[in-house]
Amino acid sequence: MNLEKKISTGQVLRLLALLLAMLVALSGVIAQVSSALAEATARDVTYRYFDEALPRLATGPSAVTWQSAPAPLDRPFGPAEEAIVGTALTHAWAAHAAAMETGTAMGLADHFGSIALERASRAATVSGARMVVLQQVARPVFFHADGSLLQIEAEALIARFHIDETGALTAHTVTRDTTLTTLANEATGWVLISHERLASEGLAVTYARLASGPLAGINYYPAETPWTKFWQGFDAATIAEDFDRIAGLGGNAVRVFLQRDTFLDDRTAPQALDDLAELLSLAERAGLSVVPTLFDLRGGYEGATWANDAAWLARVLPVLEASVAVAYVDLKNEPDLDMDLQGPGQVEAWARAMLATARSIAPDLAYTIGWAHPDAAPLLADTLDLITYHDYGPVAESAAALDHVRAVAGDRPVHVTEIGETAFSLVVGRFPASPRAQSERLAARMMALAGADGIFVWTLHDFPEPDPAAIGRSPWVIGLQGHYGLIDATGTERPAAEVTRRTFANLLNRISPGDAQ
Amino acid sequence: MNRLVLLILVLLAGPARADTMIADAFGLYPSSSDGARAGWSGLQSDLFFPEETRVMEPGPADTVLIVFGEKSLVAGDGTGLAAALLFDAAGNLVTDGTAVRLSAADGTRTQRTRGGIASRQVQAGSVTGRFHASAETGSGATLRQSSRVSYRVIPALSGLAAELTPPAAALPAEEILQLEAAPLTGASGALPPDGVAGALFLSHADGSHTFVPATWIGGALQAPMLSRDIAGAAAARLFLPFSESAPVPVEIARLAPGAALNLSATALPTIGATRLSLGPFTTSQGHHLHDGSPVQLRVRDAAGRVFQSENWLLDGVAEETVPSRDLPFDIVVTSPLGTSRLTLMEATQ
Numbered sequence: 001m002n003l004e005k006k007i008s009t010g011q012v013l014r015l016l017a018l019l020l021a022m023l024v025a026l027s028g029v030i031a032q033v034s035s036a037l038a039e040a041t042a043r044d045v046t047y048r049y050f051d052e053a054l055p056r057l058a059t060g061p062s063a064v065t066w067q068s069a070p071a072p073l074d075r076p077f078g079p080a081e082e083a084i085v086g087t088a089l090t091h092a093w094a095a096h097a098a099a100m101e102t103g104t105a106m107g108l109a110d111h112f113g114s115i116a117l118e119r120a121s122r123a124a125t126v127s128g129a130r131m132v133v134l135q136q137v138a139r140p141v142f143f144h145a146d147g148s149l150l151q152i153e154a155e156a157l158i159a160r161f162h163i164d165e166t167g168a169l170t171a172h173t174v175t176r177d178t179t180l181t182t183l184a185n186e187a188t189g190w191v192l193i194s195h196e197r198l199a200s201e202g203l204a205v206t207y208a209r210l211a212s213g214p215l216a217g218i219n220y221y222p223a224e225t226p227w228t229k230f231w232q233g234f235d236a237a238t239i240a241e242d243f244d245r246i247a248g249l250g251g252n253a254v255r256v257f258l259q260r261d262t263f264l265d266d267r268t269a270p271q272a273l274d275d276l277a278e279l280l281s282l283a284e285r286a287g288l289s290v291v292p293t294l295f296d297l298r299g300g301y302e303g304a305t306w307a308n309d310a311a312w313l314a315r316v317l318p319v320l321e322a323s324v325a326v327a328y329v330d331l332k333n334e335p336d337l338d339m340d341l342q343g344p345g346q347v348e349a350w351a352r353a354m355l356a357t358a359r360s361i362a363p364d365l366a367y368t369i370g371w372a373h374p375d376a377a378p379l380l381a382d383t384l385d386l387i388t389y390h391d392y393g394p395v396a397e398s399a400a401a402l403d404h405v406r407a408v409a410g411d412r413p414v415h416v417t418e419i420g421e422t423a424f425s426l427v428v429g430r431f432p433a434s435p436r437a438q439s440e441r442l443a444a445r446m447m448a449l450a451g452a453d454g455i456f457v458w459t460l461h462d463f464p465e466p467d468p469a470a471i472g473r474s475p476w477v478i479g480l481q482g483h484y485g486l487i488d489a490t491g492t493e494r495p496a497a498e499v500t501r502r503t504f505a506n507l508l509n510r511i512s513p514g515d516a517q
Numbered sequence: 518m519n520r521l522v523l524l525i526l527v528l529l530a531g532p533a534r535a536d537t538m539i540a541d542a543f544g545l546y547p548s549s550s551d552g553a554r555a556g557w558s559g560l561q562s563d564l565f566f567p568e569e570t571r572v573m574e575p576g577p578a579d580t581v582l583i584v585f586g587e588k589s590l591v592a593g594d595g596t597g598l599a600a601a602l603l604f605d606a607a608g609n610l611v612t613d614g615t616a617v618r619l620s621a622a623d624g625t626r627t628q629r630t631r632g633g634i635a636s637r638q639v640q641a642g643s644v645t646g647r648f649h650a651s652a653e654t655g656s657g658a659t660l661r662q663s664s665r666v667s668y669r670v671i672p673a674l675s676g677l678a679a680e681l682t683p684p685a686a687a688l689p690a691e692e693i694l695q696l697e698a699a700p701l702t703g704a705s706g707a708l709p710p711d712g713v714a715g716a717l718f719l720s721h722a723d724g725s726h727t728f729v730p731a732t733w734i735g736g737a738l739q740a741p742m743l744s745r746d747i748a749g750a751a752a753a754r755l756f757l758p759f760s761e762s763a764p765v766p767v768e769i770a771r772l773a774p775g776a777a778l779n780l781s782a783t784a785l786p787t788i789g790a791t792r793l794s795l796g797p798f799t800t801s802q803g804h805h806l807h808d809g810s811p812v813q814l815r816v817r818d819a820a821g822r823v824f825q826s827e828n829w830l831l832d833g834v835a836e837e838t839v840p841s842r843d844l845p846f847d848i849v850v851t852s853p854l855g856t857s858r859l860t861l862m863e864a865t866q
Binding site for chain 1: 559586596
């Protein structure tokens with residue numbers, strides 16, 4: 001008897017649907033388990049003292065630079081006085097910025113007295129108004145013989161802006177003001193008793209043209225030391241080897257990340273600056289242009305911290321400006337993602353102030369901001385030398401997004417400074433992704449972005465231990481983020497590497513529309 | 518139609534002039550909201566209408582503050598600084614070039630402000646004492662004065678010389694002594710400020726030294742010391758920060774006994790002992806010898822046995838229990854008052 005049973009098309013379809021439903025359910029379960037695991041691995045820690053629980057703030061350089069007195073003073077004003085008064089001024093203006101943000105004058109009396117306290121307190125009550133003193137170059141013009149009264153003239157870089165009730169930025173100006181500040185040495189230290197604005201000039205904005213042509217690059221961390229480990233574990237030999245691999249992929253650029261705290265903290269900054277100079281040198285030797293991304297992992301945008309950021313720029317930008325390898329500077333990675341939490345106006349105000357400060361320090365460098373989404377491209381477009389954004393969205397929308405950004409940029413270059421696909425496979429070598437799927441998606445993305453002036457792939461290597469400080473503790477996310485490399489953990493190129501090689505060759509060898517005419 | 522055009526133009530216009538933001542020394546404010554702030558001197562720039570930017574000039578001086586230091590100037594070559602800080606009625610620093618008259622013990626001089634501050638040096642002069650400084654500007658209805666601040670001119674410590682007066686006779690023991698010294702005066706005869714510190718040193722014949730902290734109040738030496746355990750000859754010297762006196766011979770008398778020493782005894786038959794009580798030990802000045810003074814006893818009983826002990830005075834009296842009832846006792850007592858010999862014939866029961 002023939003017991004063969006014919007299986008109908010409907011049964012096959014039902015079976016496939018069932019399989020699909022199981023896969024979807026399985027991924028949901030995995031995601032839930034991952035979240036639970038992430039929570040479980042976050043331990044409760046009990047601290048005895050606040051000092052132990054709170055993160056130690058990086059202490060950076062003073063926001064005040066001193067020049068000599070223009071005429072002899074009644075009392076010597078030496079390095080000790082410069083340090084003490086410089087600190088008093090920095091703290092006073094940070095307190096003033098904080099008072100304007102909070103709308104309360106509490107705390108101002110520690111730093112201001114007499115007329116200045118009245119005025120600072122009054123200024124704090126103006127809804128939405130903000131002022132941040134970014135830098136000061138000061139010189140003493142009067143110092144009482146008994147050390148009780150001091151007057152200084154200063155050239156101060158100051159940002160003033162206004163944020164309305166919706167959080168939007170409605171006014172912004174950065175000026176270089178000439179000021180006259182009188183301080184009294186009271187029992188608790190130096191306090192400002194008078195402060196007047198004598199003159200002001202707007203900063204001349206000069207835009208730099210990009211010296212480089214198209215850029216085909218890689219967002220770079222070594223396999224073993226991504227994110228916060230990079231500068232701590234700086235290894236020139238590994239970096240040189242990786243830069244050669246990038247050049248071997250046909251790339252001519254590398255995007256690197258400078259963490260804010262590492263270059264701000266006086267304990268770590270000197271070595272980090274030396275390492276940065278060495279990295280630039282290694283890149284130049286490998287024939288790679290460098291796009292340094294500043295202020296990485298910066299937490300918060302409070303005005304009281306901006307003077308530190310200005311000092312950070314004064315420290316880092318000269319190193320970048322001195323190197324022929326730097327193509328342009330990415331001021332901040334994905335600040336549009338911070339706007340929901342920090343307020344769009346506050347983030348935009350910070351970016352405008354930092355761009356103005358950066359241009360005053362290193363006017364010959366070109367600047368951009370690495371937006372997370374193409375929709376953010378119009379933001380600050382008037383202040384940037386090129387427009388850059390990241391594209392992890394649906395591939396089908398990539399070409400249209402590029403066109404949209406191109407319209408915003410006008411005749412300025414457009415670079416897509418992050419694209420990438422994970423090769424993370426958890427189930428049967430195919431789910432949620434695979435090396436083959438990675439290469440196919442990457443190829444589709446790169447084809448859609450063929451009109452860009454620059455493309456940077458995330459990233460060169462897989463990360464066996466992705467940094468939880470950057471991506472969190474969820475095993476699911478760690479799995480995904482740890483497998484974006486064109487080179488896997490064994491050091492073997494994935495198929496996506498060959499896709500990248502071909503795309504880079506096309507990008508760098510193509511004739512520009514201008515040349516074709 | 519014209520009204521429609523006007524409406525469109527109004528809608529297209531930027532911020533109305535009444536609502537513009539003004540940037541000043543302390544931040545931003547809406548121009549329509551704070552008239553007082555508009556009076557703060559210095560640059561006030563209009564963010565949206567730069568042509569409206571203006572420099573507010575300060576008004577005439579309304580408040581004069583004076584800062585004077587050092588507070589103590591040394592006569593002869595000391596220099597202080599008098600600085601005046603001038604504000605107008607709105608709290609702005611006054612215009613550069615405002616004339617200020619700065620007065621002190623060395624006269625009145627006119628200086629001109631820069632950044633609201635006018636200052637001049639003040640010479641101490643040779644006359645010591647307490648003086649005042651002040652500042653004023655304007656005249657008549659515009660006269661504005663500071664409060665007065667005081668400062669002192671003091672003699673230079675380097676010119677002070679110490680001189681001890683030799684005591685006329687031996688100094689008593691067990692007393693709070695105060696050596697005499699010549700009044701401490703500066704070159705001009707002025708007294709130095711109270712609290713000048715120094716030291717009195719006595720070097721004794723046995724090689725030991727006594728250190729007494731010294732202070733001058735009203736020019737007079739204050740160096741009290743208790744003359745205990747330092748009997749005999751000594752050389753006294755007075756030290757100041759910049760000078761040292763010549764040594765002066767000092768004799769401190771030894772203690773002498775006053776009334777005869779009383780001796781009483783109580784028999785303790787159950788333990789075969791006798792309780793001795795000696796005292797009060799009195800000095801020739803009629804005081805009890807101080808508590809803790811050492812006393813040695815040597816007792817020989819009738820059987821020839823000898824008992825020795827170290828004792829201390831309490832309330833002028835020494836007590837000892839001797840393990841013997843063989844009277845009479847021959848007792849030798851040694852104390853800071855000297856040595857005495859006593860005989861105990863009987864003890865009370």
